[in-house]
Amino acid sequence: VQKDATTASVISDAAAALGLDPGRLYVLAEVKECGGEEWVLEAGDLPAQRFLLWPRKAQETHPRSLGFYFLLQERNHDGTIHYVHLPPVSKEQEAQLAARGFLPPPQDDFADLCNLPALNEGSILNNLRTRFHKKKIYTYAGSILIAINPFKFLPIYNPKYVKMYENHQLGKLEPHIFAIADVAYYAMLRKRVNQCIVISGESGSGKTQSTNFLIHCLTALSQKGYASGVERTILGAGPVLEVLRGERRRWARHAEATPPGPG
Numbered sequence: 671v672q673k674d675a676t677t678a679s680v681i682s683d684a685a686a687a688l689g690l691d692p693g694r695l696y697v698l699a700e701v702k703e704c705g706g707e708e709w710v711l712e713a714g715d716l717p718a719q720r721f722l723l724w725p726r727k728a729q730e731t732h733p734r735s736l737g738f739y740f741l742l743q744e745r746n747h748d749g750t751i752h753y754v755h756l757p758p759v760s761k762e763q764e765a766q767l768a769a770r771g772f773l774p775p776p777q778d779d780f781a782d783l784c785n786l787p788a789l790n791e792g793s794i795l796n797n798l799r800t801r802f803h804k805k806k807i808y809t810y811a812g813s814i815l816i817a818i819n820p821f822k823f824l825p826i827y828n829p830k831y832v833k834m835y836e837n838h839q840l841g842k843l844e845p846h847i848f849a850i851a852d853v854a855y856y857a858m859l860r861k862r863v864n865q866c867i868v869i870s871g872e873s874g875s876g877k878t879q880s881t882n883f884l885i886h887c888l889t890a891l892s893q894k895g896y897a898s899g900v901e902r903t904i905l906g907a908g909p910v911l912e913v914l915r916g917e918r919r920r921w922a923r924h925a926e927a928t929p930p931g932p933g
């Protein structure tokens with residue numbers, strides 16, 4: 671591409687070289703960051719001059735994985751993007767394309783269910799199972815945290831983890847119960863409004879344990895855990911709540927078993 675070649679001439683040269691139908695509308699877009707926005711060039715823009723503004727490394731090697739490339743796109747005649755439906759590729763072709771940087775590397779588990787390529791019961795359960803087998807018991811569904819009871823101790827609750835998740839945007843790090851505690855704690859400080867974390871699950875799923883982890887993290891964040899014994903006091907209320915819950919359950923069972931009397 672010559673220094674003074676306009677976008678229009680680059681498009682027509684590229685279309686001719688690639689044997690594209692000259693009757694169709696093409697645009698040239700500049701991508702400056704991996705996954706970044708595509709900037710559609712005007713017909714009179716000079717692509718070579720834009721290229722000179724890229725970082726030196728991008729000018730020399732411009733691996734697609736780093737971003738910084740031009741994209742020739744076919745458009746519909748009204749200017750909207752023309753989507754081409756490619757034939758499905760085999761697993762092998764997919765791996766080859768990923769190795770060459772044309773496709774993102776295949777991912778076998780997703781930290782957020784919202785990112786699943788296909789969303790259905792099977793794919794959700796599969797994803798949770800795959801993660802569970804990798805000792806990743808937490809998964810997000812947007813801002814909701816799903817926890818699967820590992821029924822064994824995992825070394826992911828020490829103070830290092832409290833620090834790691836402190837004041838972090840949800841979703842930036844691997845899903846964790848401390849991330850939820852942290853979001854609630856900082857939202858409370860920022861908005862000066864009480865926060866509420868709803869924990870739901872069937873019996874034995876780990877609600878009490880999750881509550882304990884939340885309290886542990888919250889007291890550590892407020893740095894009052896040791897000084898005032900807050901954590902001990904709150905956790906000490908747990909058995910009382912358990913007794914009350916047990917009573918309530920017994921009462922509900924009794925109510926179910928007793929046929930309603932007259933009136």
Ligand SMILES: Nc1ncnc2c1ncn2[C@@H]1O[C@H](COP(=O)(O)OP(=O)(O)OP(=O)(O)O)[C@@H](O)[C@H]1O
Nearest residue numbers: 819820821822823872873874875876877878879880
């Ligand atoms: N994240 C976890 N890591 C290790 N063990 C866990 C975890 N979550 C739960 N457990 C274990 O699973 C068992 C049941 O958990 P827990 O008592 O919290 O369930 P629950 O949902 O409160 O049950 P219930 O509704 O019957 O009171 C406990 O022995 C607990 O130690």
